[in-house]
Amino acid sequence: MRTMTAYTHLLGTGASISDPHRTTTMLALSDDAHSRSSLLVDCGGDALQRWQAVGGTFQEIAGLILTHRHPDHISGLPLLMEKLWLSDRDGDLPVCGYPATLDQARRCMKAFAPVTAGWEGMPELIAHEVEGQPGATVWTDAPWHITSAPVSHGDTPTFGLRVAHESGAVVAYSCDTAPCDAVVKLAEGADLLIHEATGAGPGHSSMVEAADIARAAGVDRLVLVHLPPGPKHEPLEAARDVFPETTLGVEGKSYSIA
Numbered sequence: 346m347r348t349m350t351a352y353t354h355l356l357g358t359g360a361s362i363s364d365p366h367r368t369t370t371m372l373a374l375s376d377d378a379h380s381r382s383s384l385l386v387d388c389g390g391d392a393l394q395r396w397q398a399v400g401g402t403f404q405e406i407a408g409l410i411l412t413h414r415h416p417d418h419i420s421g422l423p424l425l426m427e428k429l430w431l432s433d434r435d436g437d438l439p440v441c442g443y444p445a446t447l448d449q450a451r452r453c454m455k456a457f458a459p460v461t462a463g464w465e466g467m468p469e470l471i472a473h474e475v476e477g478q479p480g481a482t483v484w485t486d487a488p489w490h491i492t493s494a495p496v497s498h499g500d501t502p503t504f505g506l507r508v509a510h511e512s513g514a515v516v517a518y519s520c521d522t523a524p525c526d527a528v529v530k531l532a533e534g535a536d537l538l539i540h541e542a543t544g545a546g547p548g549h550s551s552m553v554e555a556a557d558i559a560r561a562a563g564v565d566r567l568v569l570v571h572l573p574p575g576p577k578h579e580p581l582e583a584a585r586d587v588f589p590e591t592t593l594g595v596e597g598k599s600y601s602i603a
């Protein structure tokens with residue numbers, strides 16, 4: 346039997362306000378068979394501490410994907426860069442995002458410029474602009490082929506992701522969005538769909554709405570993230586009536602991909 350080497354990690358599973366044991370929603374991808382191939386997705390909290398908690402090392406981080414510019418997805422960036430600077434990881438950091446998101450990232454770093462100006466060897470952000478059309482490329486270095494599509498999150502440019510591993514396994518991530526066809530397409534036939542479940546409302550989805558998307562996309566499993574405080578049992582049961590293979594995201598849990 347082949348040993349599994351590739352994983353999706355839930356570094357955080359909460360909404361901007363969440364339960365005491367959930368931080369903001371952040372993901373990571375790793376594959377032990379490829380050196381320096383791990384990717385972080387969003388950093389609205391202390392992403393690197395959560396990365397260490399799932400066994401990750403700084404050296405193996407290849408890049409950062411920023412889905413959109415809201416504080417609960419991006420505000421940990423200056424801390425992340427300080428940690429990379431102080432760590433044994435060398436080299437700059439590729440950061441992928443829409444132009445508006447990358448502008449926000451630069452402003453976040455600029456806020457600390459008077460402090461960091463004298464920090465010799467501070468890594469630079471290497472901006473990789475993601476185009477706005479469905480199917481736009483985000484990352485193509487092995488073992489990943491990652492594409493994106495704009496999702497429905499108010500007037501904030503936001504993308505969801507389709508992460509294809511070289512083994513053929515596929516993981517999709519909705520990011521923050523109202524239920525939309527773009528996520529159905531991103532998740533078509535995926536092994537795992539990670540979908541937000543902040544609750545019904547503008548720019549967000551309920552657990553049942555996420556289950557509808559999972560069913561329409563024909564995925565194997567649905568994991569719910571971006572969870573707000575409050576009772577979860579009843580909405581989860583309602584979602585399972587629509588799509589039985591639905592679970593709540595577990596903080597710090599790693600899901601094998603291949």
Ligand SMILES: [Zn+2]
Pocket residue numbers: 413415418498521
């Ligand atoms: Zn958001």
